[in-house]
Amino acid sequence: MSIKEAEAQLSSAGTTTDAALKSATLLQIEGLCIEGQSEERWHRIVKGIGLTLRRGEVLGLIGESGAGKSTIGLAAMGYARPGCRITAGRVVFNGRDLLQLGESDLRRLWGSKIAYVAQSAAASFNPAHRLIDQCVEAVVGHQLTAEDNAKRNAVDLFRRLRLPAPDQFGLRYPHQVSGGQLQRAMTAMAMACRPDLIIFDEPTTALDVTTQIEVLAAIKDIVRQFDTAAIYISHDLAVVAQMADRVMVLRYGELVEEAPTRVMLSNPQMPYTKSLWAVRSLRKEEEAGEKILLDVSGVDASYGTFKVLHDVNVKLPRGRTVAVVGESGSGKSTLARVITGLLPPSSGSIRFDGKKLPARLKERDKDLLRRIQMIYQMPDTALNPRRRIRDILGRPLKHHLGLTGAARQRRLLELMRMIELDERFLDRLPSELSGGQKQRICIARALAINPELIICDEVTSALDQLVAEEILKLLLRLQKELNVSYLYITHDLATVKAIADEIVVMHQGRVVESGPKSQVLTPPHHAYTELLLSSVPEMDPDWLDAILAKRQGAELGASPSG
């Protein structure tokens, strides 16, 4: 639809010219096909996508990894990453087909008319330059205004995005500010030229929930203030629900469903969309434990002179799951290092199965090492890429149980059955497995030698929701069958609800609240638990506004003047 047609349509409906301009089409994508190269061959990764975006509208793109969301987002700028190529389609922005434009014409649009906010702001800022210099580079480079003017504008944006000390903020280097602040700085950088369109590519995925809510609020606010159109890409439906007017669900590079946000949430049509909604329904019935397997009491630990854990107490009953929850830097993973003996505590004691656990790894005997196992966050890096699955699983069997030959083969097959993978996988390399399959192998490796305690460090946070749910189900089933105990470290409260019997909430190296799941999750909460719980986005488009209004009200109520 051309601008003229849109105007004609609107004027016939009797709206003002302002509204007409607003609902004019800004971006129209038709029949977009993109191929990606892997192993010398081109594969189709986007298969004929079309979308329309009006001025000032926010469109959400949802899907799991591999759905082609980011590729489409970049193609909306007329850009394909190295190793990708746009093979067909039109990307019409403001009446011009970006796919027909040359490199230098595109450069004139990039930054000034269309801007991009990447997932990892930490990697997307140049470490060698000050933030403000990077924020004004596009404005000055496109000769839209003079440098001092641009800098004043950047400071103004920092202020609007509620960054601390906006006048000095830009003088810092990327490594000197936190992840949430960097993500807001990136939004300021994108906003610097007042573009017509911003592509947000998972801007809050790498952040803690408590930080995410601030960044979401800041982005939503500033997009609204400048009436900028945006494409908001995320795998998290609840996040998109807060930001987008309209949602497109993608899978395998194809459109599954498209609808206005509220319609999509209340009445999803396609089975795949419904399954995305269903993920959050997994919930374990809480069971009280009897015999305590692991008893961490009064543990302090520090890196050098920096104290990371303060008087941490955790009790884990046999055959149960204790979830350790907290944002990054809360000391969750340090606790795991202390229990595994990688970091000896400076005071306090750990008892395992009634006996005192030696502080150092070196002092623990082989059997003790066997009884405590660990599963890591990134299955990609936890498996040796040059070893076949048979060797990866077989080595602990030989080392700890002395199994060889036919006995080992029997155990290998048994393990593969446990983790629901075909035995053919035994002869594959890790690179030939998907993320979920790799994590299953990691679980099998931990289970291989019959441990009593498995420490799971964010084992599902690198996986897509559907895959993550499968892994959680597997862990629960194995616990029932083998009576193994889990210390489950996570920042994701949905996962906690799904898997835990008891919860330990950590904040800045201290346990702020602990107890059975039902007790911790029912009010009244400790203030930090409350903050954590209330920061988890909900599937309600009004959730963000409501929670911000509530918090603001609480602040006003708490201040003496209010």
Added chain:
Amino acid sequence: MNPILKTVLQRLGLGLVTLFLVSIVIFSAVTMLPGDFATAILGQSATPETVAAFQRQIGLDRPPVLRYLFWIGGVLQGNFGESFSSAGGLGGGHARTVVSLIAPRLKNTLFLASFAALVAVPLSLILGMLAALYRNSIFDRLVNLVTLTSISVPEFFIAYILMLFLAVRLPLFYSLASVSPETPFLERVARCALPALTLVLVIVAHMMRMTRAAIINLLASPYIETARLKGVSPGRIIFRHALPNAWAPIATVIALNLAYLIVGVVVVEVVFVYPGIGQLMVDSVSARDIPVVQACALVFAVTYIGFNLAADIVSIVTNPRLLRPR
């Protein structure tokens, strides 16, 4: 204390320790050289008594440990001892100090090295950046081909080819680089042009290819994509976004090549009859003039350690994480 200053001082201390160990290695190696100076200078026909007397005169009869301590003690006070060969056999006469022998030669070498470096370093950085900018283009391939060819051909061959074409066929340059301390600066530059050009051709390839590789390596970083999507021009991306983060590997290669310019140019010196320190060392080795050999080796060691230290410091101060802690 400033963490950078602390690191730099640590490296400096480490460099001094290395230098001390190297001095032991140098001394041992020179002591183990076959043949000795006394026989070399007095000839095969000398009687054992004459040889012994001569050895006593220049101190060769003392045990090695004592000789080492005596030598290193002198070095610490800036006294590298006296040259054996200038002692003029048994006749005595006024012996020349090692310093007075080495100083003019070292000056010549440093002059030639600086001359070559001033051309080669900027040239290879610019070529490297251009090659990265126009990677896989004809220009990139051509630069790679030419520099690779020049590094693959022995340096004496390049030297003679240059001499043939640029001094003999086309008499543009001096074919021999004979200079004396009195030679005026401009004439010195003119006389050194061919050896400097030879050295440039030898070292450009290495530095240019590392610059290109370091920059291309960084071009895959997310912040480069961010810069592109801000509409930053390709040239500015290379110069402003990639180069500042590529200094560490580039500096290491530059340091190695600059050290080579001082330490490894003996072949070029011989071809152009240039009175540099490399030739002095080779002459002294064949004459068994131990104090001069040791002093030259020590100068070379200082050069290597110094340049590597400089490269380390460059990689520290170009890393904003180290330069500006949180």
